Amino acid sequence: MCDRTNATLAGHSHGQAGVSPRAQQHRPEELVGVGESLAAGGAGELADHARQEEMRAAGLRLVQMIRMGEEQLVSPEEVCCALRSSGTEEPLAWLQTELPQMLDSIADLASQKGHTMAQDQVGPVSRDEARQAWLHAAGDFEEAVGECVRSRAHKFREICAMGFSDQQEVLQALYMNRGDVDKAVIDLQRQLLEPFHTHIWQEDEVSIQLDHPNREVSGHGLGSGGYGKPARRRG
Known part of the structure; x- marks a missing residue:
């Protein structure tokens, strides 16, 4: 096989084996896009974490207010309703006033x-x-x-x-x-x-005739003064 043929084959094999170092480099705009994506993802995670912490703190405050309400004989339902109606962080005082x-x-x-x-x-x-x-x-x-x-x-x-x-x-x-x-x-x-x-x-009303000599109770046949005769005592 001649030298020219060998050179041609070698050049063809080198072209298929890989890409030149310059071709492997990323363009500047691509690197900027990747950086922005990473930054956005990090900001989203921070926002979610902050939101979770805020919800956790609000839950702890609510539990504390419910416990304070129970000490004053206020039901948890009343505390929650007062929070919604008043829009304040002092529902117990609002319930009273x-x-x-x-x-x-x-x-x-x-x-x-x-x-x-x-x-x-x-x-x-x-x-x-x-x-x-x-x-x-x-x-x-x-x-x-x-x-x-x-x-x-x-x-x-x-x-x-x-x-x-x-x-x-x-x-x-x-x-x-x-x-x-x-x-x-x-x-x-x-x-x-x-x-x-x-x-x-x-x-059923009993009419007492006070002007009667025997002061009888009308309709009941009682004796003088409205009383019956006393029972005779046995000797």
């Missing part, structure tokens, strides 16, 4: 919504009912008003289904008993039976 006014506002707005119904099924709402609605709504004011209306209307219909048809009496009984259906029904039954009880007492 601001919550009563908020509950009154919830009760008033619920009653006003009842007035807009074709038949008022809400009537006056007690503060206790407003508190229950506030807790059920997890501290959301508007939702608490709606829950208060729905709950009272349901109780009204429940009692009316038992045969009590006087709207004002039903609503008043619910208000006086702070939304307790069982107690409200007992009061309504008492009102229905009151005339009957009065009539019975009038029939």
Whole structure:
């Protein structure tokens, strides 16, 4: 084989074996892109770590506030609702100073919504009912008003289904008993039976005739002074 052929084959083999050192070098813009990707990944990890630490600290604060609330006989639900309603880090103080006014506002707005119904099924709402609605709504004011209306209307219909048809009496009984259906029904039954009880007492009433010589008790045949004759003592 001649020298020219050998040189040609050698050059061809060298070209297939690898790439020249200059071809293996990265372009500057490629290196910049890789650096930016690494920096972005590191920043994202730092942000996630900071977010996790913030959530952990908030959880610890909440646990501490719940424990403080339990010492003051405040339920965890009330503490969480107060945090949402107040937006402050002092829910226990807010419960004492601001919550009563908020509950009154919830009760008033619920009653006003009842007035807009074709038949008022809400009537006056007690503060206790407003508190229950506030807790059920997890501290959301508007939702608490709606829950208060729905709950009272349901109780009204429940009692009316038992045969009590006087709207004002039903609503008043619910208000006086702070939304307790069982107690409200007992009061309504008492009102229905009151005339009957009065009539019975009038029939059984004993009339004492003080102007009679023997002061007899009418209808009982007792002796003088309203007493029977004393029993004779045996000798």
